[in-house]
Amino acid sequence: MKTTAYSLPMTKEELDALPVEHWQELLSGAPEVLVEWLTAAAALDDCNAQALLGQMLLDGNGVTPNTSRAYACFVAASEQQQAMAMNMRGRCLEHGWGTQIDPVAAAHWYRSAAEAGLDWGMYNYANLLSRGRGVELNQELALDWYRKAAGMGHAKSLNLVGRYYEEGIVVEASRSTAFNYYRDSALAGDFRGQYSYACMLAERGRIDEATRWLEKIPATATIAFMNKIGNDLLLSAHPSFRAFAEKILAKDFVTLRMG
Incomplete structure (x- = not known):
């Protein structure tokens, strides 16, 4: 099935009638073409397209x-309770992407995404709780949300739960428990977990x-992370680590990334 079988602009009825295969083809094709279709669908108030x-x-x-347009899209979709949009609205508010920095509002939208079941929302909300940014500092609640995200296989949350156990933050320290969480984070692809x-x-x-x-x-x-661990590992007792x-401190990143 080819995208040429359909044309823009379209009505809401035509949007609803588009088969899944059409969107799959768009998602695997040229991003410029996908943007055209998403723009048309977003104008019809489709929250996933927004x-x-x-x-x-x-x-x-x-x-x-265009951060301002991006933020407007996230606002429109989040008002329809689209979970990733709620999370990204929080990200924009936390970092000032296309809007003013507002950590209190960011926390609200992260929590909304978390309560909607989105692992990234759980992780981002927990980050604010763990730092007391936009919300009252609450390590116990932060760990609860990290655990929920980790239970969904969220790689970064797995690493952070491991750190709570390694350092004994609001839980009894357990290096064996930390080891298991770090292993799972590493296997899930998080570089900090690795x-x-x-x-x-x-x-x-x-x-x-x-x-x-x-x-x-x-x-x-x-x-930045590679430079940090480069300086740390330079002091290691292990020759392979040094x-x-x-290589890291020589900025030989191309060789390292190519393996």
Whole structure:
């Protein structure tokens, strides 16, 4: 089925009649074409189209970046209780993307997304609770929300639950429990979880395995994080860790990312 079988602009009735296969083709095709269709669907007040269009406008994917338009899309979709849009409205309010920074409002929308069952909403709301930003500091409640997201397999939340257990924050410290959460976070692809897991593997003398996990980090990590662990690992007692750190600090990111 080809997108050329359908044409723009369209009415609400035509939008509702579009088959799933049409949207699947659009999603796998040129982002510029997808933006055209999403713009048309968003104008017809389709909340899912508004949420996805907002993300594309925020990222500059297939369209010139426009944070103000992105925020407007998230607002429109969030008013229809679209969970990801509620979360992204919170992100915009937290960081000032297309609107004024307002951590209190950000917390409201993160919580709305969390209560709607979105793991990213749970994670973002827990982050504010853990820092007391926009809401009263509450580590117990933060951990509850991290746990809920972790139970859904959310990689970053798995890592943070591990940290609560490693450091004994509002729970009895348990390195074995932390180890399990870090492992699951690493397997789920979080670069911070991969680093936490590698460090605990090294503690257990499993250096080769730990090094293999370190080598996965550059594929997804931020440069700031890589620089931080580079400085930390340069002081390691393990030669393979120091060699990895030297590559990081030499800014040899292309080689590291290519493996």
